Amino acid sequence: MRRFWIAGIAAVLTTILLFPATAVAQTAPSSTAGAAIDAPLLFEQNCAACHAGGGNIVRRGKNLKTKALKRYGMDSQEAIANIITNGKGIMSAYGEAAENGAPTRLTTPEIEALADYVLAQAAVDWP
Numbered sequence: 001m002r003r004f005w006i007a008g009i010a011a012v013l014t015t016i017l018l019f020p021a022t023a024v025a026q027t028a029p030s031s032t033a034g035a036a037i038d039a040p041l042l043f044e045q046n047c048a049a050c051h052a053g054g055g056n057i058v059r060r061g062k063n064l065k066t067k068a069l070k071r072y073g074m075d076s077q078e079a080i081a082n083i084i085t086n087g088k089g090i091m092s093a094y095g096e097a098a099e100n101g102a103p104t105r106l107t108t109p110e111i112e113a114l115a116d117y118v119l120a121q122a123a124v125d126w127p
Helices: 002-018 020-027 039-046 048-054 066-071 077-086 108-123
Strands: none
Touching: 039 048, 039 108, 048 108, 066 108, 077 108
């Protein structure tokens, strides 16, 4: 019985050593791999405290409505993703590449999904 146990461990270790990427990928898949990103939920969890309904409780004029987004040059996915990632002024940074050294809150795909969501909601005036 002990020989089978030792042989089993040896086989597992050999597999891990010879095929490390495959072994890790099969045992620890990424939490976002293959999963759809729920942008409305991300917005609710990370943005709605200040930007509920596309507004801005801190600075009224700097809301997420189409007119304000255009006025401040934030009317593209790239511009919105950049401000989510790096923050600006009193807005915190939420991204992996946050310039202020703050811990990561959102992944790049989550940030891109949020930026798309903001643009889509602005286009229909945040119903």
